[in-house]
Amino acid sequence: MRLIQHHPGLPWPRLQRDEKVACEFCDAVQSAPRLREGEAAFCVHCGELLYQNRPNSLSRATGFSIAALIFMGMAHSFPFLSMSAAGNRNELTLIGCVEALAADDAPLLACLCLIFTVIAPLLLTTALLYLCGPLMIGRALPGAKQVARALQASEPWSMLEVFLLGFIVSLMKLGDVAEIQFHIGLAALVAVVVSIAGATGGIDRRELWDRLELANAR
Amino acid sequence: MSTPSFAADQGLASCHTCGRLSPATDHHCRRCGAKLHLRKPNSLARTVALLLASIALYVPAMSLPVMNVSGIGSEDGGTIISGVITFWEMGSYPVAIIIFTASVIIPVLKIVALAWLCLAATGKVGGTGHRLALTYHVTEIVGRWSMIDVFVVAILVCLVRLGTLMTITPGPAALSFASVVILTMLAAMSFDPRLLWDRQRRTS
Numbered sequence: 439m440r441l442i443q444h445h446p447g448l449p450w451p452r453l454q455r456d457e458k459v460a461c462e463f464c465d466a467v468q469s470a471p472r473l474r475e476g477e478a479a480f481c482v483h484c485g486e487l488l489y490q491n492r493p494n495s496l497s498r499a500t501g502f503s504i505a506a507l508i509f510m511g512m513a514h515s516f517p518f519l520s521m522s523a524a525g526n527r528n529e530l531t532l533i534g535c536v537e538a539l540a541a542d543d544a545p546l547l548a549c550l551c552l553i554f555t556v557i558a559p560l561l562l563t564t565a566l567l568y569l570c571g572p573l574m575i576g577r578a579l580p581g582a583k584q585v586a587r588a589l590q591a592s593e594p595w596s597m598l599e600v601f602l603l604g605f606i607v608s609l610m611k612l613g614d615v616a617e618i619q620f621h622i623g624l625a626a627l628v629a630v631v632v633s634i635a636g637a638t639g640g641i642d643r644r645e646l647w648d649r650l651e652l653a654n655a656r
Numbered sequence: 657m658s659t660p661s662f663a664a665d666q667g668l669a670s671c672h673t674c675g676r677l678s679p680a681t682d683h684h685c686r687r688c689g690a691k692l693h694l695r696k697p698n699s700l701a702r703t704v705a706l707l708l709a710s711i712a713l714y715v716p717a718m719s720l721p722v723m724n725v726s727g728i729g730s731e732d733g734g735t736i737i738s739g740v741i742t743f744w745e746m747g748s749y750p751v752a753i754i755i756f757t758a759s760v761i762i763p764v765l766k767i768v769a770l771a772w773l774c775l776a777a778t779g780k781v782g783g784t785g786h787r788l789a790l791t792y793h794v795t796e797i798v799g800r801w802s803m804i805d806v807f808v809v810a811i812l813v814c815l816v817r818l819g820t821l822m823t824i825t826p827g828p829a830a831l832s833f834a835s836v837v838i839l840t841m842l843a844a845m846s847f848d849p850r851l852l853w854d855r856q857r858r859t860s
């Protein structure tokens with residue numbers, strides 16, 4: 439029997455030394471080399487990225503997802519900006535956008551907005567934290583497989599960075615028709631976008647699954 | 657380099673979710689529990705169906721008003737294109753260019769590129785594997801940015817509620833356009849790039 443050892447500090451472990459991988463783009467089977475931190479493996483046939491060993495992957499993913507959750511709380515508590523014109527004062531928040539769409543008889547659009555800017559980013563970061571935090575001590579919490587699959591499913595639908603660009607375009611569109619004041623929520627939103635990028639880019643999907651398999655095998 | 661061996665030829669399925677290699681006779685991946693397939697099921701049929709649906713929805717997305725601006729005594733519903741033209745004429749070139757790119761260039765190019773990839777996978781058009789793979793990557797990365805327009809509508813609807821002076825409400829094109837973006841994203845996800853290399857292997 440092979441003794442499976444897990445050292446959280448060591449580079450990405452693999453279950454079997456002779457494990458093979460197939461390229462996701464061309465299906466070529468090849469050996470999976472053990473990588474040093476910061477290295478990446480590419481397909482011998484088509485040259486696509488196979489997987490990479492991100493430096494300090496677990497602590498990075500955990501740290502950034504905690505940061506993302508904190509900033510998310512701030513982004514929801516404070517408005518991004520307020521606009522005053524003709525005695526009216528309106529504040530912009532993520533939930534405010536959803537409510538405004540729902541109030542204007544666009545319930546489907548409101549739902550989509552809620553999914554893209556609130557639910558998917560929240561699901562993404564909590565799932566990453568739920569997986570990577572315990573993996574730092576080599577453990578997997580119950581339901582880790584389902585959570586990892588939910589994480590992968592939510593990834594393409596988290597669109598806060600697109601929302602941020604939309605925000606910039608909206609500002610340019612409004613031009614100088616109104617008096618605009620920026621608030622702390624905007625800084626929090628930028629921080630959320632940066633943190634989510636750091637968290638999702640912090641760990642390779644194959645590494646996450648390898649580590650989960652190892653933790654489940656204990 | 658010697659020709660590599662391919663997983664499907666050895667009866668091995670690589671999991672779409674976690675990347676683990678399993679015998680294709682297993683129905684579910686032993687590591688993550690996802691369903692195993694040698695290739696994404698009905699990849700081409702699904703991609704084509706989603707593309708057709710997105711083309712159908714692109715028509716109302718472009719021809720109906722994307723948001724209604726109502727002010728003192730006037731009501732104005734502009735389409736995405738009329739908005740681009742207005743901003744261009746006003747000299748707001750960055751806004752015009754960003755909106756035109758996000759709402760016209762990216763979706764149209766994405767639909768054309770995916771249709772081209774489907775044709776290439778059935779061998780109707782040529783193209784080297786590398787160039788086609790690059791096309792696939794670009795459509796995957798760039799597609800989500802089309803959603804800018806929908807968020808602009810959401811933000812303006814939230815901010816511009818100035819009673820009788822000026823109020824912006826979402827138009828029917830906003831939902832159509834969001835659906836176009838979602839459908840093209842789903843089409844890109846259901847396309848299996850391995851079909852391109854399968855084709856190349858069979859023809860060479």
Ligand SMILES: [Zn+2]
Nearest residue numbers: 461464481484
């Ligand atoms: Zn390859």
Ligand SMILES: [Zn+2]
Nearest residue numbers: 671674685688
């Ligand atoms: Zn799997």
